[in-house]
Amino acid sequence: MIDSHAHIYATEFDNDRDEVVQRALAQGIDTILLPNIDLDSIEPMLKTEAAYPDVCRSMMGLHPCYVDGDVKQTLATIHSWFEKHNFIAVGEIGIDLYWDKTFKVEQEMAFITQLNWAKEMDLPVVIHTRDSIEETLTLLRKEQNGSLRGVFHCFGGTVEEAKAINDLGFHLGLGGVSTFKNGGMDKVIPHLDLSKVILETDCPYLAPVPHRGKRNEPAYTQLIAKRISDLRDIEIEQVDILTTQNTKTLFNL
Structure with missing residues (x-):
């Protein structure tokens, strides 16, 4: 299994990162993908990738919550990193209108x-x-030239939104929200195209049930796979095979 979105370079893991990776491996999660968020996360992310070269792969991007008035300078620095290192994706990028619309x-x-x-x-x-699927889809429709591909990570939307995302050529990242009783995903997951689904934790955030409210970690990827297998009435091994292949293809692993 692959955790396609994990921030195990974050300070929340500074005291037990090695144990966290070992627990993931023990659960059959053998690949962990690391999205960048801002300028300060680059060094710890690359250090984590270097410490676990057979497990971790990093990507490079500027998260929308870290966009401010200096965004052009920040983007120039982020972009310069692509010449220095081999990244598997541009990420984590997007639009977040939940916390603050100042820099929309x-x-x-x-x-x-x-x-x-x-x-x-x-x-x-x-x-x-976050609070921005329609805005994001509108921009993507303008920018899609047939070559854009990727994933809407931490998907928690409707069946209609899932279809709109898939129709644009994008995957859905399912994480801890899929296991929440009040998350509504029990009505959505049965109708998703599983050829366009990948698994993620977004750790340390959004831990799945029964760990909700605690620190999330890559080992819990299997709890999300189990939730999908239950809702789809298929074996967990089938979820594992499908989502792993989807992730490998998407990120050219």
């Missing part, structure tokens, strides 16, 4: 800029949306 225009500019990098470098994108 800058967020949209940063998103489009990074989508264009992905086209130029032929890389997938990892998209963060």
Whole structure:
């Protein structure tokens, strides 16, 4: 199994990162993909990748919550990293209108800029949306030239939104929200195209049931797979095979 979205380089894991990786491996999660968020996360992310070269793969991007008035300078620095290191994707990028709409225009500019990098470098994108699926889809429809591909990570939307995302050529990242009793995903997951689904934790955030409210970690990927297998009435091994292949294909692993 692959955890396609994990921030195990975060300070929340500084005291037991090695144990966290070992627990993931013991659960059959043999690959962990690391999305970047801002300038400060680059060094710890690359250090983590270097410490676990057979397990971790990193990506490079600017998360929308870290977009501010200096966004052009920040983007220039982020972009320069693609010449220094081999990244598997442009991410985590997107639009977040949940916390603060102050820099909405800058967020949209940063998103489009990074989508264009992905086209130029032929890389997938990892998209963060919060209170912004419609805005994100509108921008993607304008930018999609047939080469853009990627994943809407931490998907918690409707069947209609899932179809709109798939129709644009994008995957859905299912994580801990899929296991929440009040998350609504029990009505959505039975109708998803599993050829467009990948697994993720978004750790340390959004831990699945029965760990909800605690620190999340890659080992819990199997709890999300189990939830999908229960809702689809298929074997967990089938979920594992399908989502692993989807992730390998999407990220060219």
